[in-house]
Amino acid sequence: MIDRNDPYFWADLLDTILKGAGETFYTVGVSLLLTVLFGLAAGVLLVTTEAHGLLARPLGSRALGVAVNRVLDVVVNIGRSIPFIILMILLIPFTRLLVGSFIGPTAAIVPLAIAGIPFFARLVEIGIREVPKGLVEAAQSLGATRWTILTKVLVAEAVPALALGLSTTVVGLIGYSAMVGAVGGGGLGDVAFRYGYQRYSPEYMFAVVILLILLVQLFQSLGNFAARRLSHR
Amino acid sequence: MISVSRVVKSYGSGAAQVRALDDVTMSVKKGEVFGVVGQSGAGKSTLIRTINALEQPDSGTVHVGGRDMTKLAGRELRQARHDIGMIFQHFNLLSGRTVRANVELSLEITGAGRAQRRTRALEILELVDLRGKADAYPAQLSGGQKQRVGIARALASNPSVLLSDEATSALDPDTTRQILDLIRQLSKDLGLTVLLITHEMDVVKRICDSAAVMSQGRILEHGSVEKLLTTEKSLLGQALFPLGDIPPTSNAVVEITFTGMATDRPVIAQLARQHGIDVGILGAAVETIHGRQTGRTRLELPGDERTVSGAVADLRSQGLYVEVIK
Numbered sequence: 007m008i009d010r011n012d013p014y015f016w017a018d019l020l021d022t023i024l025k026g027a028g029e030t031f032y033t034v035g036v037s038l039l040l041t042v043l044f045g046l047a048a049g050v051l052l053v054t055t056e057a058h059g060l061l062a063r064p065l066g067s068r069a070l071g072v073a074v075n076r077v078l079d080v081v082v083n084i085g086r087s088i089p090f091i092i093l094m095i096l097l098i099p100f101t102r103l104l105v106g107s108f109i110g111p112t113a114a115i116v117p118l119a120i121a122g123i124p125f126f127a128r129l130v131e132i133g134i135r136e137v138p139k140g141l142v143e144a145a146q147s148l149g150a151t152r153w154t155i156l157t158k159v160l161v162a163e164a165v166p167a168l169a170l171g172l173s174t175t176v177v178g179l180i181g182y183s184a185m186v187g188a189v190g191g192g193g194l195g196d197v198a199f200r201y202g203y204q205r206y207s208p209e210y211m212f213a214v215v216i217l218l219i220l221l222v223q224l225f226q227s228l229g230n231f232a233a234r235r236l237s238h239r
Numbered sequence: 240m241i242s243v244s245r246v247v248k249s250y251g252s253g254a255a256q257v258r259a260l261d262d263v264t265m266s267v268k269k270g271e272v273f274g275v276v277g278q279s280g281a282g283k284s285t286l287i288r289t290i291n292a293l294e295q296p297d298s299g300t301v302h303v304g305g306r307d308m309t310k311l312a313g314r315e316l317r318q319a320r321h322d323i324g325m326i327f328q329h330f331n332l333l334s335g336r337t338v339r340a341n342v343e344l345s346l347e348i349t350g351a352g353r354a355q356r357r358t359r360a361l362e363i364l365e366l367v368d369l370r371g372k373a374d375a376y377p378a379q380l381s382g383g384q385k386q387r388v389g390i391a392r393a394l395a396s397n398p399s400v401l402l403s404d405e406a407t408s409a410l411d412p413d414t415t416r417q418i419l420d421l422i423r424q425l426s427k428d429l430g431l432t433v434l435l436i437t438h439e440m441d442v443v444k445r446i447c448d449s450a451a452v453m454s455q456g457r458i459l460e461h462g463s464v465e466k467l468l469t470t471e472k473s474l475l476g477q478a479l480f481p482l483g484d485i486p487p488t489s490n491a492v493v494e495i496t497f498t499g500m501a502t503d504r505p506v507i508a509q510l511a512r513q514h515g516i517d518v519g520i521l522g523a524a525v526e527t528i529h530g531r532q533t534g535r536t537r538l539e540l541p542g543d544e545r546t547v548s549g550a551v552a553d554l555r556s557q558g559l560y561v562e563v564i565k
C-alpha cells in the first residue's frame with residue numbers, strides 16, 4: 007500500500023504515469039506503424055487479387071492471385087478470431103525469438119502489431135471495396151499503370167475511410183497495450199496493474215483510467231475530423 | 240479510323256452463355272461522329288469496350304488508327320489508350336480531387352511535367368467552358384458540369400478518338416443537348432473521331448454522321464444516317480419517324496422520305512395537279528438532322544395501278560426516296 011500522506015505521493019504518481027504513458031506511446035506508435043504498413047498492403051491485396059480485380063493475375067498468373075487471396079483471407083481470419091489475451095501468450099516464444107525477451111515495451115510491440123495488422127487489413131478492405139469500379143475503369147481507359155491505379159485511385163479515394171479505420175485501430179491498440187502492460191509489457195497497463203491493483207491505490211488506477219479515456223476520445227475525434235476534412239463526396 | 244472485324248465475345252459458359260457480340264463488323268471514318276443505338280443488353284457497351292481493349296474479344300480484330308488493339312499489351316496498350324479518350328454515363332470522376340486535378344490525372348498518366356499539366360488542364364477546361372470551376376470538387380458540380388470534366392479529362396492528352404458510353408443518359412434533356420452540341424463542336428474543332436453509344440434516337444438525330452443499329456449482339460444496320468433513312472424498312476428510319484400503324488384502306492400507300500431542300504417544294508400539291516390524284520396524307524414526321532429538315536410522309540394514293548406507278552416514278556425522278564408500302 008502506498009502512503010497517500012507521503013509528501014512526494016502526487017509527484018511520484020505524476021512521474022509514474024508519465025513514464026507509463028511514454029512507454030504506451032512507444033509501443034502503440036511502433037506497432038501502429040507496422041500495422042499500417044502491413045495492414046494496408048494486406049487489405050489492398052485482399053480486394054485486388056479477387057477475380058476481375060486489379061491484381062487478379064500477379065506476374066501473369068491467376069493461380070498466384072487466388073493463392074495470395076486465400077492465404078491472406080485465412081491468415082486474417084485466424085488473427086481476428088483469437089482473443090488477444092490468448093494470442094499474447096501464444097506469441098511468447100515468437101516474441102522471445104524476435105526481441106530476445108517477452109517482457110518490456112519493445113516485446114509488447116510484437117503481439118500488438120500481430121493483432122493490429124489483420125484488424126486494420128479488414129478495415130482497409132472495406133474502404134477499398136467502396137471505391138466505385140468505374141473509377142478504375144476510367145483510369146484504365148486513360149492508359150494508367152496498375153501502380154498508378156492502386157495509389158492514385160483505389161487508395162487515394164479510400165483515404166477518408168482509411169482515416170476512420172486508422173483511428174479505430176489506434177483506439178484498439180491502446181486498449182490491447184494496457185492488456186500487454188498488465189503482464190509485463192510496461193506502459194499504462196503496467197502502472198494500473200502494479201500500483202492500482204497490487205498496491206491498492208485508487209488514485210493510480212483512477213489516473214490511468216482517466217488518461218486512457220482522454221486518449222481514446224482524442225484519437226477517435228481526430229479520426230472523425232480527418233475523415234470529414236478529407237472527404238469531398 | 241476504327242475498324243472492327245468479325246468480333247465475337249461471349250460471357251459465361253454452357254447453357255448460361257451470352258453472346259454479347261456475335262460476329263460484329265463495322266467501321267468509323269476519321270473525323271465522323273458515329274452512333275450505335277440498340278436496346279438494353281444489345282451489346283453496345285461490350286462493343287465500345289473492345290475498342291480500347293477494356294474487354295478482349297474471343298475472336299476478331301479491332302483496329303484503331305492502324306493498331307490492332309487485340310494484339311497489344313503492357314506499355315504498348317497503355318500508349319494506344321492515351322490516344323483514345325473515353326467518357327462514361329456516371330462520369331467516374333475522382334471525388335477526392337478538384338476539377339483541375341481530375342483533368343491533370345490524365346496528364347500525370349501520360350507523364351507530362353507539373354507546369355505543363357497545369358497549363359494544359361486550364362486550357363482544356365476553358366474549352367469545355369468550366370475554367371471557373373477548376374478548384375471545385377466534383378460533388379459541388381451539376382451532372383452536366385461533371386460530364387464536361389469527364390470530357391476535359393478524356394481530351395487532355397490530345398487523343399484522336401473519343402468513346403462515349405451513354406454519356407448523356409444520366410442528364411436531363413436540356414443538359415443532354417448542351418453536352419451533345421459540345422461533343423459535336425469539339426469533334427469538328429479538333430478533328431476528333433467520335434464513337435458513341437446510346438439507346439436514345441434523339442442522340443443520333445442530333446449529332447451523328449453515321450450510325451449502326453444493334454440487337455442481340457449483332458449489327459442490323461450500319462452506314463451514314465442519311466443513307467439509312469432512305470433504306471427500305473430501315474429500323475433507324477422507322478424509329479426516327481414513327482408514323483404509326485397503316486390504317487385499313489384499299490388504296491395504295493407510299494412513304495416519301497425527304498432530306499434537305501426537297502421539303503421546300505410543294506410535292507403533294509404538284510402530285511395532285513399533274514396526275515389528278517386525290518392524295519390523302521396519313522401521317523408525317525419531320526426532324527432536323529444536322530440542321531437539315533428531314534422527314535417522312537405517308538400518303539394514300541387512290542386510283543388504278545397505272546396512275547399510282549406513274550406518280551411514284553415521277554416522285555422518284557425528282558430525287559425523292561419513295562417506298563411503296565402496299
Ligand SMILES: Nc1ncnc2c1ncn2[C@@H]1O[C@H](COP(=O)(O)OP(=O)(O)OP(=O)(O)O)[C@@H](O)[C@H]1O
Binds near residue numbers: 250258277280284438
Ligand atoms: N461482365 C459480364 N459478365 C457477364 N455477362 C455480361 C458482362 N457484361 C455484359 N454481359 C452481358 O452481355 C450482354 C450485352 O451487355 P452490354 O452491357 O454490352 O449491353 P448494352 O447494350 O450496353 O446494354 P445497356 O443499354 O443496358 O447498357 C448482356 O446480355 C449482358 O448481360
Ligand SMILES: [Mg+2]
Binds near residue numbers: 283285405
Ligand atoms: Mg451499356
